[in-house]
Amino acid sequence: MKKEHIQHLYWRAAFGINPKAMQSLLDKSRKSVVDLLFYESSNYIPLKIDTPEFDTLTFEEFNETKKIHRAYIEKSKLKVKELNHEWIHKMSFSNETLREKMTLFWANHFVCQDRFILYIQKFNNTLRQNALGNFKDFVKAISKEPTMIDYLDLKQNRKNKPNENFARELFELFTLGVGNYSENDIKESAKAFTGYNYNFEGDFVFNEKQHNYDFKHVFDKAGRYDGDDIIDIVLEQKQCARFICTKLYSYFVNSTLNQAHIEDMTDVFYSDYHIETVLKYMFTQDWFYSPEHIGTKIKSPVELIVGMSQIVPVTFKETEQVLGIQKMLGQILLYPPNVAGWKGGKNWIDSNTLMLRLKLPSALLSDGKIDTKVKGDFYDSFSKYYENRKGNTKIKAFIDWDIFKTNYEEVEIEDLNNYVLQSPINKGTLNYLNRLSKTSKLDYCVQLMSIPEYQMC
């Protein structure tokens, strides 16, 4: 498989790849490279942080007094932040890179938020466990997660007073997309999801007393349906497979859609709703490697942060800082803007986020400084700018330059851009880069990571 294609596959299906790891893939076929990618992700290793104060907690202890309850919630909120930090770390260093990428994808599909650590951690692992599995099982599992039951008010969905929030988002965001259902389908389906609840341990509980056992009229069918039945009925519609495949295509291939390719994917996916099958199909098609797709996607903030670690491993030391960076870039994991999640693409970019994106690599890797020395130039023109800088908060992180040196040992400094960047370089910028005095591979790496082209994958 060609170097450019391996890099493209790894940027889309994972978070990038370094030249050393790529070496053994160069003489393999596309199929075996893709197979290997799935093989490496066949393990499911849950993300777990230490939660000693919650592990043996009972409902009575948790709610002993209002004050105690509030204190637990505050502790829990800190733990959710810690989970965010550990998730970033897991994506950066896990061997199951495809599974982690898919977990990230699904987290922006089944969008949820929770301040109780055990439930949100459980939810996150349900995403991870089902990330490459069967979509039907996945949707059913999601509908029974305490975090989802809370987030979309399923607990308030009672026999005599239905709450439509979950039913609406199930159709609009999780399975069919806007315009493919009626208001009546929502009202009727909400009845089927009555009685959904969970116990303090986070296990799903079906409350028969609150369930509406009446007939429900949904999508030209009628029956005494429950929630799982509704999911079965919805997935019978090819539109559901099409909706998911459109989203996969838009995320992994290009936000400019090719309907013919999406229809082909839909046929594959509709046959058994197996996620792994449709992904494998997508990653092995010729069109997936078409030049118009390579290096043309704007990285999400998380792809940017995690992707940097594939070049120079970064271990953040302070949770608040990891969250702060995500906040400034416009994407805090576990804290979505709303139930529709992040829009992505150009939407990531505005004046502020772009400047921060360009400054982030140097802030992490070179104390905020980017060298501007050109060939034969001994005068440090940039030092003046940095002289006047007053105590910027330094990001506390462990930067493993040794790994970079090992992984990029075989790469000539003049060739470094072909490994760090996925996008062709603008002509003017390339001229400028060519004039720089490339004396250090490390400095040049930071310079490359500080141009707009590095924002692309």
Next chain:
Amino acid sequence: MDRRKFIKNSSLASSLFLVPSFVNAFSQMVTSETGYKRLVIIQLSGGNDGLNTLVPFRNDDYYRARPTIGLKKEGLINLDNELGLHSSLRPLKDLYDQGYLTIINNVGYPNPNRSHFRATDIWQTASDSNQYLQTGWIGRYLDHFNQKPDAAIELDESLSLALKGDKLNGMAIKNPALLYKTTQDPYLKNVSKHYQDNHLNEHNLGYLYKTLIDTKSSARYIYETSKTYSSNIDYPKHDFSKQLKTTAQFINSGLNTKVYYASLTGFDTHIYQLNKHKRLLKVYADGMKAFVKDLQSKDSFKDTLILTFSEFGRRVNQNSGNGTDHGSANTLFVIGGDLKKPGVYNNLASLSDLDNNGDMKFEIDFRTIYATVLKKWLHVNDQVILNKSFEPLDFI
């Protein structure tokens, strides 16, 4: 706008751009001489419950629909013996008494959408309910009237669709000093200087470069201009009032910007609505009070129009969780120092004659309000921006 006025406006604007350090001396003149109109848009995100914001306290249907969350007459601020403001909105009553507030009821659009995401897009793009537009109405205002990105500023870390045009985007700015400082990095300055614009603009990468170049020039202008004014007014401690404070700083320093966009989130009150809603409305009203005072201190209030909307109202009937589900038509606030029809603009729609979903029927299309503001306040051709003709209202 007539031609003479236009030339006067633009020549002043460009001289401001060239000599930012003299802005302080000019700013008074700009506001008083050219009557530089600004629009401030405030979005209450999540779907504000209009019926518990402006309460029809003489209507039995209201209390029947809301047995536990209906607001009692005694706690309300009486406006006209029919409608009462929520107790958190005392500052709005003061504006009402001074003729600075117009309340427009039953604002919506045909076939309302009840998804946050979609309804927000509809309001922000000014589309029909079944129409999907990729540009916002303020973004198209920038596009068509050839404004610079800094003509529209959102006081946030990210930019809403409302401010995204086809060729031009507005800017998202929370902290002008920080943005300026970042753009002064020597390496990044070199990169943006060397960039060659060879038909890359359509693509994502071209978009990044264009944003970089625009940001650099606008950040300098905004920073240099806005630092000439600092407010003496006490604002409540909340992110929302911080947005308003920065907006006032921009306006009072004479910044060329025409549209500001701020937002307050959390109005999605499906459960235990009462306390949460009370808190949110207080944040809104207390922020507005300080904001108006700040503008008045520099005499810029009369040239400022503040529009407050939410993506939808909420269901008339409360739900089982002591909250309300997504509804449709809603009440909209217009605040300004130069209103033609202050007070309650139109009667609240019936609470017994509801649509199939149990929601109030809309009377005024939200785009007639946009059209009014574009035509009568910003003095531009509203049809070009809205792609449709709407009969303007007469509140301004």
